[in-house]
Amino acid sequence: MSNVKLYYFPGACSLAPHILLLETGHAFTTKQEVRGGSDELRALNPKAKVPVLTIDDTVITENIAIQTAISNLAPEKNLLGAPGSLESVRVLEWLAFLATSVHATGFGLYFRPFRFTTSSDEKAHEEIKVRAKELLKDAFDLVEEKLTGVHAVGDRFTAADAYLYVFYRWGSAIWDMEATFPKYAALAAAVQARESTIKALKDEGL
Ligand SMILES: N[C@@H](CCC(=O)N[C@@H](CS)C(=O)NCC(=O)O)C(=O)O
Incomplete structure (x- = not known):
């Protein structure tokens, strides 16, 4: 092993x-x-x-x-979904979206705005955070729209659920996630209840 x-x-x-x-x-x-x-x-x-x-x-x-x-x-x-299936393509689609639109361009800007400007001015950093919050809201609205059940893909747990769960937790630093994104909240609750x-x-x- x-x-x-x-x-x-x-x-x-x-x-x-x-x-x-x-x-x-x-x-x-x-x-x-x-x-x-x-x-x-x-x-x-x-x-x-x-x-x-x-x-x-x-x-x-x-x-x-x-x-x-x-x-x-x-x-x-x-x-990652059954190999060669459309399900596996959908899981990959979620992972790519989460790694880029949510993590890199959403939370990346929100938590580390100073990396995206040459300015050391706090005001410039605040402006970046405001824009990051808008981008994240758009991304989370999309998540909410796409979800049809407590799993991102099909009717069972995949890597997409675990990755979505991480960003749900981070989102709680910004919004009341349960009230703002109820379907996303149901998915997060299902992931959180897993033994793993x-x-x-x-x-x-x-
Ligand atoms: N593209 C990388 C991003 C990894 C990443 O940003 N990790 C964060 C923690 S969530 C980190 O180590 N940040 C430290 C830093 O940016 O200095 C991935 O998807 O694995």
Whole structure:
């Protein structure tokens, strides 16, 4: 059996692969990271970001790639949808949307506005945050519109649900999520009730 290790930061986007690893039933270890990344993390990932997954001597970065690698550890669970199916295309569609429109251009701007301007003026940063909030509201409205049940794709849990759950939690820093996005709230509640999520949250001290 391969040696699997996840580098994470509590509540960060690494929570999605953490949940998925627990869903696979495969043994793994975790290492909690520090802001800016430990020397060990930076040696593995020059981008100095979590998540990082190692499988034996193989280093994998980027959430979508990591979620794919984790799904491959338990192919029978179809965590990315059944291979070759439209379902798997839909899961990938969700993951790409979440990694780009929600994480990178939404929360990226909202939480770290200073990275998107050469100005050190607080007012410039505030303006970026205002725009980020608008972009995130558009993205979450789209999520709300697209959801038809408590799973993002089909009628069972996939990686898309775990990833959506992470951003639901982050959204709570901005909105009353339950009141503003009720269908999204129902999905998040379903993910939160899973044994894997309960354990991941506990392990991350959340
Ligand atoms: N594109 C990367 C983004 C990873 C990312 O931004 N991770 C955040 C935590 S959610 C991080 O490590 N941030 C530290 C930083 O930006 O300095 C992915 O999808 O894995």
